[in-house]
Amino acid sequence: MKQEIHPKYFDTTATCACGAVYKIGSTRENIHVDICSACHPLFTGKQKFIDTEGRVQKFQKKYANIKPLKKKPAKKKTTKTAAAKKKTIKK
16 A cells, blocks of 8 residues: 555544534544434434525526627528529539
């Protein structure tokens, strides 16, 4: 195993929004989470509303003040006129 390439490993605490504190090992010193096994509906059997923004709301909030770029006018494709087509047919 190579020396000095691995991140530091800490004995740290993970704190939940409900107030539960867990001692864990991690590469981060302090961890704060929104939900844990003490308050998750799967483990408690109780429904709980978690007020967090979804991906769509975050995207809309981030790009609310940005105006789209104007499109360049499309070039019209030139086609052979009817007279030019007749000339090519007669040849």
